[in-house]
Amino acid sequence: MQYIYNIIFYLILINKNNKNQKEFVNQKYEEYEKDLPQEKKALQGWGQWTGLGVVQVQQPSAEQLAKQKQAKIQLLKKQRIDGNNDNVIINEKRNKLFNQHLVKELPHPYKNKEQFEYLNNQPLGSEWNTMKSHINLTKPKIKTQPGYIIQPSNLPKSYQA
Secondary structure, rough: OOOEEEEEEEEOOOOOOOHHHHHHHHHHHHHHHHHHOOOOOOOOOOOOOOOOOOOOOOOOOOHHHHHHHHHHHHHHHHHOOOOOOOOEEEOOOOHHHHHHHOOOOOOOOOOOOOHHHHOOOOOOOOOOOOHHHHHHHHHHOOOOOOOOOOOOOOOOOOOOO
């Protein structure tokens, strides 16, 4: 299945002393930290053996933990699409709400995917078109007056239940 990427572009100025760029770099670093797997920390004394002859496991220092975290972030940077580009954050997570609006199969009158996409690339909203063209684009093909009785179609006997 084709993955849909939600692409979020953040434009920043070239000046390295710009506070917007610093905020963006911090925001991108936070995105990397969110993607890191969460480590489960056990309470001290729980899940450990005690008594004579038990060797205490030396806990890594804060400096070692920071180095490990940086190494994991560097690995994530290599795996992500936007890892090499400092000016962009690309959200690679699939949006489930967006997927329900995708077309699963080609509708009837269209012969191929390109024809369907070409005909649906025209925006219909009044924000992108003049008022006259918006009315023409959204006008119904069949007009019926309110209160007019629409007769049911006569189906062949093979379709009737």
